[in-house]
């Protein structure tokens with residue numbers, strides 16, 4: 046499918062507004078353009094790059110009532126050669142379709158998704174920041190647009206990609222250890238539900254628990270499965286921990302865990318850094334015992350936005366706090382973060398072929 050474009054004249058583009066900033070917030074700035082394509086009458090139509098702006102839709106659009114929406118998150122980086130490199134966007138395109146299937150939305154050709162992201166980044170390439178820990182955050186998303194109030198899957202959709210020049214997820218960057226709340230009062234997903242889809246409702250379900258976590262002095266919830274037996278996710282990131290024999294452990298993916306591209310990349314990368322790595326069901330009871338005994342020395346979360354987020358402490362509903370290791374960011378977590386981001390920034394070789402250079406179309 047041919048992607049058309051209607052671009053802003055150079056004089057109306059706004060990229061200079063970030064040119065002199067020393068640091069960038071995460072996810073607040075928008076570039077000049079966005080990509081859109083519509084699904085109607087059984088096919089995707091009119092793929093186009095247009096100025097970033099409001100989208101019109103009918104008040105009866107299914108997404109507004111029943112939350113039929115999905116999204117993705119990826120990043121691109123400006124390297125020393127001045128070119129922009131997108132990180133594993135083909136994996137995001139694949140997962141978009143996994144998410145779509147789980148919530149009865151229309152799948153969309155992966156090649157079209159990737160080409161659209163690359164063309165959009167080419168058009169808005171001057172927005173790609175190059176300060177430390179910054180990236181061009183790529184946000185593809187799809188929502189149901191059919192004007193129909195019966196509860197059934199929509200027959201019409203809009204797929205969109207927007208870009209956000211961003212700094213680190215936490216203002217302090219990697220050096221931001223967090224505390225997570227261990228609780229059996231809240232769950233983000235259940236077996237048989239939609240937890241393996243990046244669908245809006247999962248994130249709505251996590252808002253209240255996130256607020257309660259803050260009231261308890263934690264930044265997020267360590268989510269357990271609905272029987273309160275196994276660890277599922279660290280907020281909106283995959284959980285990981287490191288044992289004292291140098292093994293990195295990630296929960297086995299289930300239908301209530303989002304298959305993180307950061308996690309699957311770590312499964313490939315970590316053996317080359319000398320770590321053993323495995324996925325398994327992690328019982329919360331044993332996890333807590335091993336943190337207390339010192340058999341688990343480091344823990345945290347994996348995800349595109351914060352990359353590697355170290356967890357220094359866990360707090361329970363009764364206020365008890367346990368420290369992981371000595372309660373500071375561990376050296377292994379730091380080493381993993383640095384090796385991973387070095388590939389993204391192009392200061393280490395891309396030996397797994399994870400980067401795609403944004404062409405000059």
Ligand SMILES: *Cc1c(COP(=O)(O)O)cnc(C)c1O
Nearest residue numbers: 281282283303305306307348349
């Ligand atoms: C997006 C997300 C992740 C991280 O996935 P990445 O592909 O690494 O960004 C983990 N858990 C949840 C619940 C998520 O939504």
